Amino acid sequence: MKIERVCIPKFENVSLNERLEFPREEINETPDFFADYRDNLLQCAKDRLDLARWLTWEVQTNEIEKESATGLRYASKMYAAFLKLAEHPEQDITFKILDLPEVTWNGLGMLEDGRAHPSQWLDAYFLAVITRDSESMDSLANFPVEIMKQSATKAGPVSYKLVEVFQAFHHRQDNYPSLLNQCMKMAVDQGNDWALGIAMGYLETFAALTTDIGFDFNETLAKNIQLQEKYWINASGPDTVPVESFLPLQLLGMACMWRDMGNTVTVESDSLPRFLIEGTYF
Template sequence: MATTVPRHEYPTDEVPETLDALAETANWILDEFADSPVLRPQALSTALTLAQQHCAVDPQAVKFETWEAWVTAMQTGSALFAAATAPEGGTVTCRIKERERTLPATGPESHLHAGTWVTCFYLAMICRDNDRLRRLAQVPLSLLRESEAVFDEYIYSWVEALQSFWLGRQDVGDKLVAAVDGTSPQALRHADAGLMSQILYPPLILLYRVIRRDPAEFNKALADALRAHKAYWTADMDRAASADGLVALGPLAMACLARDQGITVEVESEYLPKALLEYSWIGEIEY
């Protein structure tokens, strides 16, 4: 029997106008960001916000425009890391929104930190893009550290755990244990305790349940993760009014992984848009 976790109330009266404005901005940024150090940091965040905002009025992601927005966010983030890891002085050609775009090699950039990498990896898991997942799994940890962004050490172990899992390395368990240990209150120096416990930590446990191939415990942890997500995004009015909380990105990515690994997902929620979870749009867009 499925467990249901309803999404929190979100105002939708102005969403159509917001979507139009966001889409116009996102298209402009995508047309200009390749050669613009000013626009590159905005490209992924704008594309992801547009994808999340689509889910305000299309909570199950059944519209093509919603799927296209999620794919575009995935393509944009992956392109940024492809440019960052390209040989100095060279270029890379990346497909974004059905167009081939040429980006110059950038090397490390301040916005390409471990948090951005995790977001991009989640997006590629949701879109089931194995090629982009492989390339992201090969991004050197040193490049993420060179961003000079300030993070607790746990996130680097989490990056390594995801990379090791995807590449089939034997150290995935050790890396995951290190990541979990790094989320303890005693280990934290920078992350807010609520953000850690309700948003950042649950995907680690979900990956553990996938590795253990434990359907019952996975679904229990998934329901708990969505309840924690809901609690975080309803803690105050500003959060509740933010499109960032409409989709539980990390839990959704892990649910997609679990489903593809043969685990039946028995949790239903608008935080896990059904068409994204079930990969209903397969073949509709050339990646």
């Protein structure tokens, strides 16, 4: 089942090499300045995520695949560290992220600055799924949603409920099916483009992955890859590249889970790199 991407960036305006140059420069500079990165930790992770997203437009050599996978490994650890700081703002915590210099930070001011949003958690958790980073998955699965709600930046009720759904499945809670159904109903009731196009797509695909609700996983995945690309194209507008659609973390993470459960992912898409689904570099 081959899914072609609809959005083709205009590389005649800004070349692919130019798109890749900035995140590569930022990544090269990270070790020298990492001690000062507490407030930029999320951006540091996003630089690596952006690099991986643009690399999906490169010819997928072993070198390109390894560069993408390596960036995502760092990004996963950075997202998890960022949210750990927000969870324990007054506590000094020491982090050793792969080969970066060891740092000790606290999270003072993060909640007041709106730095613990459900969208960040959703990206963080599924980055951990993709990179098979069980340590970060466990840490994020225990992040209290009530603390997230204390952040100055607020989200709609569906966003918080999504976090609860994925945490409940992670912990194999008995109430997971009821939370899944509640969240689907809340998405319909919320009724905006994000709730129906993004949140419902996550929920449908996750339901196909984890329940016997009757959805075929690969068909549901293929449908939502296309619907979510359409959403990001519309949300980005005519003059902005819908970068989020190049590597849809949540759907890609679910494809990884499906494969790791011993099933076959039959959907082929440049947005679902096979080496990430297979966990080749993890």
